Amino acid sequence: MRRKNFYIARIDKEVEKGKPNEEKPEEAKFRPEPFVSTISGYNVKDKPSFPFIKWNNRGSQYEGLRDKRKISEEERKKVYGTEFYEFASILRPTIDGEPVGVPRDEQEEDEEESGAGLKDLPETDDEYDFLKAIESGKTGVPEFTAKPVEPEDNGVYAAPPKKDPIPSANIYRPKRRKYERPPLSLLKHGEKSQLPDYGNVIMQKEIIDRTLRDFRIGGRVVEYTKGPSVTQFEIKLDPGVKVERVKNISRNLQMNLEGKSIRIEAPIPGKSTIGIEVPNQIRDKVCFGDLISDQRFLNDGNPLNTVLGIDIGGNFVNLDIVSMPHALIAGTTGSGKSVCIHSLINSILYKADPSEVKMILIDPKLIEFACYEDIPHLATPVINDPKLATIALKWAVEEMESRYELFRSYKRRDFLTYNELARENPQVSPLPYIIIIIDELADLMFIAASSVEEYIQRLAQKARAAGIHLIMATQRPSTDVIKGTIKANIQTRIAFAVNSQVDSMTIIDKSGADKLLGQGDMLYSDGVNEIRVQGAFISLDEITAVTDYIKSRYEPDFMFSSDDLKQKLQREESPLDPTEDEYFEVIARDVVENDNASINRIQKAYGIGFNRAQSIMMGLEELGIVSEGVAGRPRRVLVTLEELEAILNNEWKD
Incomplete structure (x- = not known):
């Protein structure tokens, strides 16, 4: 039996219905040759690569990648009437409150079929004439402007109005008036600092080196820095020499240098040297007017960044009450603590609007804050009665709790975020900073120790986030006045000259304040390091001139009066x-x-x-x-x- 050859039938082309099966020449298809690498041969994958970019060719290198032919600008204007036909599709008026739109896919199909890009627009006579002109091949194309469709005002898309919490009725609302700071001409300026007495400095350097040699301590003076009140000599010790050996000869150094007192800082923070601070024979005067005149400091936007003084290196030292946030100032009579408080207060008067900062001044001595009566920056008249001062501290605690409730209602964390909301929302009333300054804490502790200690402790623990800050001063830095519960929550401490190491330990937890010179010489501690600073001096005449200028232009704007405190005290x-x-x-x-x-x-x-x-x-x-x-x-x-x-x-x- 003869076998038939095996073959597979193949249909080369589908026969169209209703047409005879006529063979048409098959179009030649482009078949790219496989890429052959000169190094790896056929192992390199064949990936499409795009031609490099050529500038100023209108993207012609991408023509081979397009699915549709690119229409020229003249063709777009001839067919669509505008070269930006992609934006010609607009929404029809709303039907039953819902917008009717045309999907992009359908829109492109309609454009391909009809060749028109303004399909969604109602047909007008102008459009009919325009299409006729295109069909007849006339070159002039009439201008056609579609009338925009205005959305219906049915309230469908309107978002519900956001309701802010209603602020408390007892919020203090300050009087709105632009504050004009006092002129700088009311302040005194110091003379230019004298040139260092190099002969005296070299002599002191040789005395220190000779004293170290006499006690067989390996080291020598490598540098010195002259400050307003003291000159600091830096000693570099030889390897293996203990730092305590220099401390042990402090009295011998003081005797040889013939100084009132010397202070040894061993080591200097951030350096590998020991500092010996020797008093200057002539001290430079640091004036408040020189420090406050710095325009960068005066216009830094922080109303609580205050003037403190100048350090040994001649740098300005400022005290930012916001970051502090509470301070303890202590020193004997005549050491300069009251002048330091006046510098802080007058810095606020120069930098802060009365609506931004309110102060509660407590003056049991009756005379220290008398010049600040009736200034607009006071939250209440100056308080002289220790019993009324206790009621004022209680009010501050209640105000702190009230502010926390207000922050919670507005979903804000602290004072700064709340005031940011107030600046953005006119319906929200901003809150002022409240600064409580106590000139003599010992008098308050003598009258009502338990109540005062409780209120101060609560304010020191929680008042920072509420925008309330506490500054306390005392001339009796003993443990019965500055108790451990108060010190634990106050990191910023300023120590002026005291009588003993015990008092220095009470203030800054270490000795050193007993070696100060007085008259503004201070140790400023931020809880980590101590900086020796010569405080800025402002006289009573300057304070009077500044306060008289302010009182002549602005009226008092108290948050509560003295009668309110007296009535509350009477009820209690x-x-x-x-x-x-x-x-x-x-x-x-x-x-x-x-x-x-x-x-x-x-x-x-x-x-x-x-x-x-x-x-x-x-x-x-x-x-x-x-x-x-x-x-x-x-x-x-x-x-x-x-x-x-x-x-x-x-x-x-x-």
Whole structure:
């Protein structure tokens, strides 16, 4: 049997319906040759590569990658009437509150079929004439401007208005008036600093080197720096020499240098040398007017960046109260702590608008802050009574809690973020900084130590985020005035000259303040390092000139008055009628039923304090229910239950 050859049938081309099967010449297809690398041969993958960019060729290198032919500018104008036909599709008017749009795919298909890009526009006579002109091949193309479709005002797309929290009714709203700072001409400026006495400096350098050799301490003076009050000599020790050996000869160095006092800083922070600070024979005067005149400092935008003084290197030292955030200032009489406080206050007067900063000045000495009466930067008149000062501190605590509630209602974290919201939203009232300055803390602690300590502790712990800052000064830096609970929350401390190392330890937790020279010479501690600074000096005449200038142009704008403090103090000091206490009737029946008038038992049974229990017992005594208190003997119950009910009924009727 003859076998047939095996073959696979193939249909070269589909026969179109209704047409005879005519063979057409097959179009030649382009088949790219595989890429052959000169190094790797056929192992390199064949990836499409795009031609490099040629500038000023209108993107002709990408013509081979287009799916559709690019239409020239003249063709677009001839067909669509505009060269930007992509933006010709606009939305029709809304139907039932929903916009009707044409998908991009459908739009492109319509454009291909009709060749028009303004399909969504209603047909007008102008458009009909325009198309006729194109068909007839006329060169002139009439201008055609589509009328924009205005959206219907049906409120469908309007977002609901955002409602801000309603601010508290007791928010302080300052008087709006542009603040004009006092002129700098009211302040005095110091003379140019004298040139260093190089002969005296070289002599002191040789004395220090000779003293080190006498005690067989390997080291020598390698550099010196002259400051306003002292000159610092830097000693480089030989390898293996202990730092304590230099400290041990401090008295010998002081004797040989013939100085009032010397201070040894071993080592200098950030250096590998020891510093010996020797007083200058002639001290330079640092004037407040020289430091505040710096325009960069005056216009830095921080109203609480204040003037402090100049360090040994001649650099200006500023005290930023915001980053502080609380400060403790201590020193003996005449050391310069009051002048330092005046420098801080006058820096605020020059830099801060009264609506930005409010101060509470507490002056138990009656004379220190008298010149600041009636300035617009005060939150209340200057307080001289220690009892009213305690009430003012209590108000500050209540204000702090009120501000935290306000921040929570606006979902803000602290004072700065809240005021940022107030600047953006006119309906939100901004809050001012509150600076509490106490000139003599010892007087307050003597009058009401427990209350003052509690209020200061709460403010030091929490008041920073509320924009409330505390600055306290005292001339008696003892542990009964500066207690551990106060020091633990105050990192910034400024120590002026004190009498002993114990006082220095109380202020800055180390010695050194007992070696200061007085008259503005201070140690400024930020909790990490101590910097020796010569404080800026401002005289009483300058302070009076500045405050008189401000008071002549602005009226006082207090947040609360002295009468408010006096009324609050009177309410707290006036004894309440014990019969109005909610526990009075209950405790009276308890005492008579149990025949026991012990204050200690009442405290434990009802969970009340001693003062409240004693007040109720005194009320029972006045009504004749219990006997008088006699030392060493318990009170006796004098009535029965029936007699008690009669007494209580008569009392309520009266």
